[in-house]
Amino acid sequence: MAITESTARRYELADPDVRLMLAVREGDAAAFEQLMQRYQNRVLTVLQHLVGSPQEAEDLAQEVFLRVFRARKNYAAGAKFSTWLFTIVNNVAFNARRGRSRRKEVQVRDEVSSSGSVRGMADLAQAASGMMPTRVIDKEEMRDVVRAALDVLNERQRMAVLLNKFEGLGYADIAEAMQMSPQAIKSLLSRARVALRDVIEPYLQSGVRSPLE
Amino acid sequence: MSNEPAPHDAARLDDEYVAYLDGETPPEVNHRLEALLARDDAARADVHSLERVWDALDHLPRAHASTAFTSTTVEMAAVGAEQEAAASGRSAVNDRWRHALLALAVLSAALAAGYAVASHQGRQETEALVKHLPVVERLDEYRQAGNIEFLRQLADEIPFDKAAPTDAKTGH
DSSP, X not given: OOOOHHHHHHHHHHOHHHHHHHHHHTTOHHHHHHHHHHHHHHHHHHHHHHHOOHHHHHHHHHHHXXXXXXXXXXXXXXXXXXXXXXXXXXXXXXXXXXXXXXXXXXXXXXXXXXXXXXXXXXXXXXXHTTOOOHHHHHHHHHHHHHHHHHHHSOHHHHHHHHHHHTSXXXXXXXXXXXXXXXXXXXXXXXXXXXXXXHHHHHHHHHSOOOTTO | OOOSOOHHHHHXXXXXXXXXXXXXXXXXXXXXXXXXXXXXXXXXHHHHHHHHHHHHGGGSOOOOOOTTHHHHHHHHHHHHHHHXXXXXXXXXXXXXXXXXXXXXXXXXXHHHHHHHHHHHHHHHHHHHHHXXXXXXXTHHHHHHTOOHHHHHHHHHHSOHHHHOHHHHHHTO
C-alpha cells in the first residue's frame, strides 16, 4: 500500500523510533545500533515465548534485525516503528514455525521447569541457607502455571497476546503486524483470554493446577 | 428453562468483556457494559476473572539478549553491507556504512569482552578458594602453629602419620 507524504510525516513527528529508522535509511550506523539496543530484549521476549527455546529465539531475533537492516533503503514511515518491527517478527516466527513443522521437530522448552534439576538445586540452596519464603515458591509456581497456559494457546493467539500484553499494541496495530483484521484480532484475543482463564483461574482460586497443563 | 446464555451469546459477551478491558470498545458499548456490570454479579465476576488472568501474565519472565548479541548482529550487518557494496559497485556511502558498522561491532565486542573478563576474574577468585580449600579449612590451626619452620621441624621429628593415629584410621 502506498504511503502518503502526510502519513509519513505524521509518524516521523510522533515516533522517535521512526526517526531513528529514517536515520538508518540515510546511512547512520549508530542509529541502527540504538534501535537494536531499544528493541532487542523486547523482540527476544516475544520470540522466546513463541518458540520456547532461548537459543532459537536469539537466532530468530538476529534474523529480525538483519531484515530490518536489509530493508532500510526501502523503508517508509507508514506505521509506528514497533508495529513495522513486529510485522517482521511475526513473519520470521511464521517462517520458522513452517520450517519446523516441515522437519516435524518436537518443540521443547529449554527453560528450566519446576521439575528440572537446576531448579531443584536452586531450591536446595535456598533451603540450606534458611531462606525459603512461601512467596518465592508461589512466584515460581505461578510462572510455571502461566507458561503452561500460554502453551495451550495456538500460535496466532499467543502472538496476539504477547503483542498486546508485552508491547501494549492496540487491536489495529496487532492487526497490521499480523496481517489480519481488527475484528479478527478482537475475537482471537477473546478466545485466548478465555483459554488462559481455563488454565490459570483454578490455580488462582484454589492453588490447584489445571489438568490441561 | 435455563438462564444460561446461549454459547453464541456467551462468546459475544466474552469478546465484549475483553475488548472493554483492553479499552477497545466504543463509548456506547462502554455505557451498556458498565450498566450491566453495575447490576449483574455474574457478569462482574466474569470480567474480574478475565482481568485477574490477564494480570497473571505479568509473571512471565522477560528475556535478555546475551552480551555478544548486539556485536555479532552488527558484524553480520556489516558483512551484508559489504556484500551489497560488492554486488552494486563500491561507493562512498557503502564504504561509510561498512566502516561505521565495523567500528560499532568492535566497540560492542570490546564491551562484551570487558564484561566477560570482569566475570572471569570473579570466577578465578572462587576457583582459587576451592583449590586451596584444605588449607582454608585448617587455617586457624596453621596460624596457631606460628611459622612454617616450626611445622617442618615438627614433621622431621614426629612424622604426621605416627603423631595422629586416629586421623590415620579415618584417612583425615
